[in-house]
Each structure stands twice: as structure tokens, then as C-alpha cells.
Amino acid sequence: MNEEILDVLIVGSGISGIGAGAHLSMKCPNKKYLILEGRDNFGGTWDLFKYPGIRSDSDMHTLGFSFKPWINRKSIADAPSIMEYLEETIQEYELTDKIRYKHHVHSAEWSSSDNLWTLTVENTGTGETKLFKSSFLYMCAGYYSYKGGHLPEFKGREEFKGEIIHPQEWPENFNYEGKNIIVIGSGINSLVAASIIAKTGKKVLILESREKIGGLASTNEFAPGFQCNAIYDTLKWIDPRIIKELQIQSQGLELIEMDIKRIALGEKENKHIVFHKDPLLTCDSIADHSSEDSKKWMDFTTHIEKLTKFLEKLYQLTPPSLPDIGLLDALSMRSLLGPLIGQGPQGLVDLARTAPMMMPELMDEWF
Numbered sequence: 001m002n003e004e005i006l007d008v009l010i011v012g013s014g015i016s017g018i019g020a021g022a023h024l025s026m027k028c029p030n031k032k033y034l035i036l037e038g039r040d041n042f043g044g045t046w047d048l049f050k051y052p053g054i055r056s057d058s059d060m061h062t063l064g065f066s067f068k069p070w071i072n073r074k075s076i077a078d079a080p081s082i083m084e085y086l087e088e089t090i091q092e093y094e095l096t097d098k099i100r101y102k103h104h105v106h107s108a109e110w111s112s113s114d115n116l117w118t119l120t121v122e123n124t125g126t127g128e129t130k131l132f133k134s135s136f137l138y139m140c141a142g143y144y145s146y147k148g149g150h151l152p153e154f155k156g157r158e159e160f161k162g163e164i165i166h167p168q169e170w171p172e173n174f175n176y177e178g179k180n181i182i183v184i185g186s187g188i189n190s191l192v193a194a195s196i197i198a199k200t201g202k203k204v205l206i207l208e209s210r211e212k213i214g215g216l217a218s219t220n221e222f223a224p225g226f227q228c229n230a231i232y233d234t235l236k237w238i239d240p241r242i243i244k245e246l247q248i249q250s251q252g253l254e255l256i257e258m259d260i261k262r263i264a265l266g267e268k269e270n271k272h273i274v275f276h277k278d279p280l281l282t283c284d285s286i287a288d289h290s291s292e293d294s295k296k297w298m299d300f301t302t303h304i305e306k307l308t309k310f311l312e313k314l315y316q317l318t319p320p321s322l323p324d325i326g327l328l329d330a331l332s333m334r335s336l337l338g339p340l341i342g343q344g345p346q347g348l349v350d351l352a353r354t355a356p357m358m359m360p361e362l363m364d365e366w367f
Contacts, residue, residue: 003131008033009119010138013099014044017140018086019065022093026067035095036121036132038104043086044142046079051170053192054079057217065089066360101125108137136272144168167193176201183207187215223253293367300366307354 007028010020013035024033041047046054056063059075060082068089072081090096102125109118117137122129149168157164165174167189177200183190186208198204212218219227262275274285279301287294354362 001129001131003133004034005116005133006033007031007134008136008138009117009132009134010035010140011105011119012044012140012142013037013042013101014046014140014142015063015082015086016142017044017138018042018089018095020138020140021095021098022065022067022089025093025095025098033098033134034132035099036103036105036119037099037101038124038146040101040125042090042099042101043083045144046082046086048144048146049079049167049170050172051167051189051193052176052196054189055192056082057188060085066358068092178202181205185215186213188217190215226253296366303350303354 008024008031010017010024010033013021017035017037021033021035024031039047055078056076060070060072060077061075064070064085068085070077070085072085074081077085090099102123104122104124105119106122106129107120110116111118115135116133117135119132119134119137120129121132149166151166154164162179165171176197179201180203181194181197181201183194183197183204183206186206190206191213194204194206206213210218221227260277264273264275271288273289274282276282276285279298283294283297286297354365357365
């Protein structure tokens with residue numbers, strides 16, 4: 001069986017996979033890598049789904065790449081705009097030859113003795129099976145099953161005379177004009193699709209099994225008197241002040257924290273930098289590469305904490321009316337004084353200078 005050995009293998013050519021490839025080309029130009037894509041086109045979610053109104057539910061200034069700022073007027077972008085953005089990125093960072101389409105990964109096995117991943121990959125276009133090996137495996141395959149979306153069993157479905165279409169299998173040129181349509185579920189994407197379909201169809205009815213709309217974006221009661229958003233509060237970091245205010249421990253509840261690690265590829269074989277929540281653990285990892293940068297890391301995290309406190313207060317303010325700033329406007333800005341007191345003249349200059357900077361720029365300045 002044929003095999004190919006590389007430094008890095010990326011699985012998936014959606015936003016994360018393309019971003020990973022671009023970063024490797026910029027930061028590790030001497031590393032050999034490939035992007036394995038099971039489908040016949042890049043884009044992942046944004047190429048797969050064709051239902052009306054498919055668009056990002058996060059602003060593209062955040063979801064896009066730091067090295068290629070989103071400049072489109074619409075920050076909540078539709079799928080075609082995102083696909084154009086990704087195609088531009090592929091061209092600008094010369095990723096075309098790095099992507100292998102119709103390469104379906106069947107298995108991935110790690111060998112501790114060889115320090116290598118071995119992927120069994122099928123070229124679905126030719127039927128050929130090939131082994132790909134690498135010291136680092138970067139999974140960017142997303143969380144959708146491309147074999148088919150979840151489809152509940154509906155009693156009497158076989159007796160229904162109309163069409164039943166799963167959004168993941170929506171025909172690109174499906175003509176819904178003049179049709180009566182039922183949309184099952186009231187999540188964000190369902191609401192957007194229903195509003196667009198309603199402009200040309202006869203009637204659109206949304207069915208929701210719960211008492212409220214919003215899908216995962218809505219809040220749920222996880223204990224008597226306590227509610228949280230199913231996406232944000234289970235996947236993201238929770239502010240400790242909120243935990244204290246809710247008196248979670250006194251209610252017999254426990255917050256289970258995870259040490260989510262981020263990994264940066266190193267120049268030396270199998271010597272990567274692991275970023276922990278605990279800065280001391282991160283210092284130990286950085287020390288394997290540079291003792292000087294390891295010592296700087298604690299000062300850097302302290303600087304970021306000061307900057308964060310200042311920006312937090314700043315973002316809580318209502319912008320004053322320019323150029324007519326009144327006394328009340330000036331007094332409302334006094335909350336900024338707390339984070340500024342004790343900084344000293346040089347500290348104030350550093351805050352003012354670094355606050356507008358992007359994180360990559362700030363990292364380049366420190367390290």
C-alpha cells in the first residue's frame with residue numbers, strides 16, 4: 001500500500017482547516033503538510049448546506065481570520081460570501097496544491113514508538129487506499145455528520161403526499177414558490193429560512209415542541225431557579241464573578257472546569273508549545289524552546305490582565321455624543337479610573353498604545 005510521510009496532516013478544508021493551512025505556510029514554511037478533504041470542494045458547512053438563508057450566526061469579524069480581516073459590509077454573512085472569502089484565502093496563501101479532495105479518512109492510529117500518526121485514507125474518486133503519516137494531526141472536520149443529518153421517525157411519513165427535505169440535503173435549485181411549507185424546529189436557522197421562504201410561498205408554519213423558540217440559543221433551567229444558555233455556558237469559560245453572585249456552591253451545585261489546552265507547533269521534532277490556563281504550566285512548556293520567552297510569559301499575562309480590566313470597563317460605557325460631551329458624559333467615564341490608577345505614566349502610555357492592537361501584533365512585540 002502506498003504511503004506518504006509529512007510533518008502535519010489537516011483533516012477538513014472548512015474555515016478551520018484553511019486557517020490552519022495558512023498559518024502553517026506563514027509560521028512554519030519548512031513544514032510539509034496536506035489538507036485532506038472527503039468531499040469534492042472546500043468550505044465545509046458553507047458549501048454543504050444549500051437551504052434558504054444559510055448564513056453565519058457569528059459576526060465574520062470574529063469568525064474570520066486575524067491575518068485576513070473581513071471587509072464585507074455584512075458582518076453576519078451568507079454562505080456564498082463566506083465561500084468567496086475562503087477561496088480568496090486559498091489563492092492568496094497558495095493552498096490549492098495542499099488540498100486533496102475526495103480523500104476520506106477511515107482511521108487514524110498513533111504509534112508511540114514511531115511518534116507518528118498513521119491515517120488510512122480512501123480516494124473516493126479512484127477507489128485507491130493510501131496511508132498518510134505525520135507527527136502532528138490537526139482535526140478540522142467539524143461536528144456535522146456528512147453521511148446524513150439527524151432525521152427523527154415521523155409516524156405516517158409514508159402516507160405524506162408532499163416532499164420532506166432535510167436542510168442538509170436541500171436541493172440547490174429547489175423551487176418552493178407557491179408551496180405550503182412546514183418548518184420543524186425554531187432555532188435561528190429555521191427562523192431565517194422560514195422568513196425567506198414566506199416571501200414567495202403561500203404559507204409557512206413553524207412547529208416547535210417546547211414552550212419557547214430559539215433552539216440551542218435559548219435558555220434552559222438546569223436546576224430550580226437557575227438558567228443558562230445551552231451553547232455559551234457549557235462550551236465557553238464562565239466569569240468567576242457570575243459563579244459567586246449565583247452562589248452555586250451553596251445550592252449544592254458544582255462547576256466542573258476543564259483545562260482547555262491550545263497547542264502551537266514547534267520547529268523541533270515533537271517539541272510543541274502547550275498553552276494551559278495556568279500560566280506557570282505554560283511557562284514550563286515554553287522553556288523547552290526558549291528560557292527567555294518563558295520568563296517573559298508571566299509579565300505578558302499580567303499585562304493582558306491589566307489590559308482586559310481596562311477594556312472591560314470601556315466596553316460597558318455608553319459612547320458619549322460627539323463633539324458635545326456634557327458633564328454627565330464625563331462623569332459616566334469615571335469607572336475607567338480604577339483600572340488606570342497605579343499604572344504610572346509609562347503604564348498609561350502602554351495601555352493606550354496596545355489596546356487597539358491585534359493579538360498577533362502584540363505577541364510579535366513581546367516575543
